[in-house]
Amino acid sequence: MKVLKFGGSSVANAQNIKLVIDIVVNSAKDEKLIVVVSAFSKVTDLLQLASRKAAAGDESFKEILIEIEKKHLEAIKELIPISEQSSLLSHIKRIINHLETLLDGCYLLGELSLRTADTILSFGELLSSYIIAEALKQNLKNSGYKDSRELIKTNSHFGKAAVNFEISNQLIIDYFESNENQVVVLPGFIAASLDGINTTLGRGGSDYSAAIMAGALNANQLEIWTDVNGMYTANPKVVKQAQPIAFISYQEAMELSHFGAKVLYPPTIQPVLRKNIPILIKNTFEPDAEGTYISNQEMTYKNPVKGISHIDNITLITLEGPGMIGVTGSSKRLFEVLSYQEINVIFITQASSEHSICIGILNSDADLAQEVINKAFEVEISQNKIDPCIVERNLCIIALVGENMKNHQGLSGRMFSTLGKNNVNIRAIAQGASERNISAVINERDVKKALNTLHENFFEENTKQLNLFVMGVGNVGEKFIEQIHKQNNYLKENLKINVRVVAISNSRKMHFDEEGIDLNEWQSLLQNGETADQENFISAVKDLNLRNSIFVDITANESISKTYEHYLKRNIAVVTCNKIACASEYNNYKKLKNLSQKFNAPFLFETNVGAGLPIIDTVKNLVASGDKVHKIQAVLSGSLNFIFNNFNEENTFHDVVKEAGVQGFTEPDPKIDLSGIDVARKILILIRESGYQMEIEEITNESFMPAECLETTSNEAFFNSLKDHASHFENIYKEALSKDSRLKYVAQFENGKANVGLRFIPKDHPFYNLEGKDNIVLFFTDRYVDQPLLIKGAGAGAAVTASGIFADVIRIGNN
Ligand code: ADP
Ligand code: ASP
Ligand code: MG
Numbered sequence: 023m024k025v026l027k028f029g030g031s032s033v034a035n036a037q038n039i040k041l042v043i044d045i046v047v048n049s050a051k052d053e054k055l056i057v058v059v060s061a062f063s064k065v066t067d068l069l070q071l072a073s074r075k076a077a078a079g080d081e082s083f084k085e086i087l088i089e090i091e092k093k094h095l096e097a098i099k100e101l102i103p104i105s106e107q108s109s110l111l112s113h114i115k116r117i118i119n120h121l122e123t124l125l126d127g128c129y130l131l132g133e134l135s136l137r138t139a140d141t142i143l144s145f146g147e148l149l150s151s152y153i154i155a156e157a158l159k160q161n162l163k164n165s166g167y168k169d170s171r172e173l174i175k176t177n178s179h180f181g182k183a184a185v186n187f188e189i190s191n192q193l194i195i196d197y198f199e200s201n202e203n204q205v206v207v208l209p210g211f212i213a214a215s216l217d218g219i220n221t222t223l224g225r226g227g228s229d230y231s232a233a234i235m236a237g238a239l240n241a242n243q244l245e246i247w248t249d250v251n252g253m254y255t256a257n258p259k260v261v262k263q264a265q266p267i268a269f270i271s272y273q274e275a276m277e278l279s280h281f282g283a284k285v286l287y288p289p290t291i292q293p294v295l296r297k298n299i300p301i302l303i304k305n306t307f308e309p310d311a312e313g314t315y316i317s318n319q320e321m322t323y324k325n326p327v328k329g330i331s332h333i334d335n336i337t338l339i340t341l342e343g344p345g346m347i348g349v350t351g352s353s354k355r356l357f358e359v360l361s362y363q364e365i366n367v368i369f370i371t372q373a374s375s376e377h378s379i380c381i382g383i384l385n386s387d388a389d390l391a392q393e394v395i396n397k398a399f400e401v402e403i404s405q406n407k408i409d410p411c412i413v414e415r416n417l418c419i420i421a422l423v424g425e426n427m428k429n430h431q432g433l434s435g436r437m438f439s440t441l442g443k444n445n446v447n448i449r450a451i452a453q454g455a456s457e458r459n460i461s462a463v464i465n466e467r468d469v470k471k472a473l474n475t476l477h478e479n480f481f482e483e484n485t486k487q488l489n490l491f492v493m494g495v496g497n498v499g500e501k502f503i504e505q506i507h508k509q510n511n512y513l514k515e516n517l518k519i520n521v522r523v524v525a526i527s528n529s530r531k532m533h534f535d536e537e538g539i540d541l542n543e544w545q546s547l548l549q550n551g552e553t554a555d556q557e558n559f560i561s562a563v564k565d566l567n568l569r570n571s572i573f574v575d576i577t578a579n580e581s582i583s584k585t586y587e588h589y590l591k592r593n594i595a596v597v598t599c600n601k602i603a604c605a606s607e608y609n610n611y612k613k614l615k616n617l618s619q620k621f622n623a624p625f626l627f628e629t630n631v632g633a634g635l636p637i638i639d640t641v642k643n644l645v646a647s648g649d650k651v652h653k654i655q656a657v658l659s660g661s662l663n664f665i666f667n668n669f670n671e672e673n674t675f676h677d678v679v680k681e682a683g684v685q686g687f688t689e690p691d692p693k694i695d696l697s698g699i700d701v702a703r704k705i706l707i708l709i710r711e712s713g714y715q716m717e718i719e720e721i722t723n724e725s726f727m728p729a730e731c732l733e734t735t736s737n738e739a740f741f742n743s744l745k746d747h748a749s750h751f752e753n754i755y756k757e758a759l760s761k762d763s764r765l766k767y768v769a770q771f772e773n774g775k776a777n778v779g780l781r782f783i784p785k786d787h788p789f790y791n792l793e794g795k796d797n798i799v800l801f802f803t804d805r806y807v808d809q810p811l812l813i814k815g816a817g818a819g820a821a822v823t824a825s826g827i828f829a830d831v832i833r834i835g836n837n
Contacts, residue, residue, distance in 0.1 A: 061146025237293030345407025445593030660818020
């Protein structure tokens, strides 16, 4: 004989019940079955809501009742042939009328006792089981129905009654001994006290009802049919990558369910564990999936961690003070008052100094617990020996569970460093003496991130997921997204990095997708996105609170550069090609660097100087390895280099600047390049990264541009002014020719001073042959004395800049 239990979603409606019937009919071919069913999905919640409303004098409980009635009548109409519907319909109507009378009673009396609440809640399973039994009869003549209240007897602890196994087991055995049916359907969750009053076994308790039947009858197997493919390595609704666990021990399953794996109601294991009856968790909607097999079978362990679970709505209560030390019995008194109030303690940790004790309970018990604890220690509190208890709400417990964890060192270290790296603040830690679990209390807002990073670390072969929030999709941004799209598989397979773009924004629109934007159609998604708004963007990024989040700024916008600190403070990395922040006041630059360090959030801006060339990284490595930079000489403007390399007798200055813009070599506002500001910013950043403190105003900028051109306020006016001043530029060109030199816009730093300006470069100088839009930097350092360290290559262009940003992202991924 086997016991099968079908949960709420498995019996949510007629369509699902048909699946259940198929499974039952199929299994009944081989052996006798007991089928335990839950209420239709959400019905227990609705009953609870209706009864509370009624007791509060809110008439809308009637609407809920109508909804409940409708659900059941609809199911009957689909499951039972019309000719046979009427008697069942009238039976169900009678039950609903009875329910209505009870709710009216609550309404009139304005009260709802625990005892009445249990009776009202029992209607969910009564209705569902009766309908399912009738529907099953249509398919399997030899099937019957039995009311569990006649078999499972409990004490009168309403809300979560304790089973009297001696009596219940005997009743169950006696009943089934004389029962001839191949299948018997019973309601889960409900029972009766010895004096015949309705009781319930606690929310989620249908699993337990089934286990009680299985235990009493020594069933071959208990099958829990639900809406997922078994017990997973983490709640699959929160961790997408979670996988079903094929085999798990009773103890591990108990531990996971105790710490929140709702798929199994924690007490379920006891009745079957004693008899060594295996539990199989199966998916009603995918009956061919293997499911999870729970038994005491010896296991081979590849991974010492079996699963990660969590419980929401936790409050931590800390009791501390010198009065706790060495005084025997403080803990006893604490637990006594809590148990007296039936407050369930989920988590306990005590400092070895005994100076404080900390417990985790449900938020809903917090007020009462605070009150009774403070009352119990009233005398000590008044004498300042113990402080009034500290109450912290809205926390969450996460737990790593695994039988074999005790044989592995360093697991807790790995757990906490993984959380720490993602800035998940840990409020308390406990490790069961069995070493079957390590649990920690964290803030509720971090739970998704915590579960996902832990899962990634312990179950996903070290694949690291990076979540990008991309601001700016112009020339460079577009290339960047293209590159990510193309490289995605390579990164996954070779570097074990999974890069997902979670948000894209330009100045008009923004689009978010927590699961990662489909990069095949990002343009249209963005076009149809919501209106762009910096504030909303920042809060959406914070609220998502994804692990390894990276804000990528691909704009040249000052206001965006001012948002970095919001990200860094939330442990969100910033990668930027926008130079404004790093070239702003030194204090701001330093502040961002400090925040990056403090919150363990990388702040990378390799593309601020020399686009994709590894210039900043090189300086960082020089400095970190103890070298000292004394002098820098550089051509740092790919745009100016392009312009002066193409400006000759045949092309006017105006046309060359225009062309540079078209090819994406200049900033959106070309004045930023031509005024020398852009170069000044770059050398400033190199100087700062070399360890010197300097402000942009300290850099001498010897502009070659007529003031009038730089004073224009639009790109159009600027280009016109270039035409007006054509002869000015021609003269500069002629002068260079006459000196047999080339024009290069050079940045220089030496003896603590820096300048930028257009220079005539003679033939023998390393800058003379700098082609196209190339950049070159010479570093003179303690180690590179006679021959400077030279970095040279393409220093502008959308593709190389995008690849530089990409490299920064990968640096973070590899970290
Ligand atoms: P039923 O109505 O069938 O009793 P429940 O809702 O009580 O189903 O339990 C199944 C749900 O448990 C899943 O849909 C899932 O959201 C949740 N769950 C939480 N942790 C886990 C886990 N580790 N493995 C599987 N499911 C889990
Ligand atoms: N229907 C009950 C509940 O929702 C019992 C169960 O589904 O297991 O809590
Ligand atoms: Mg359940």
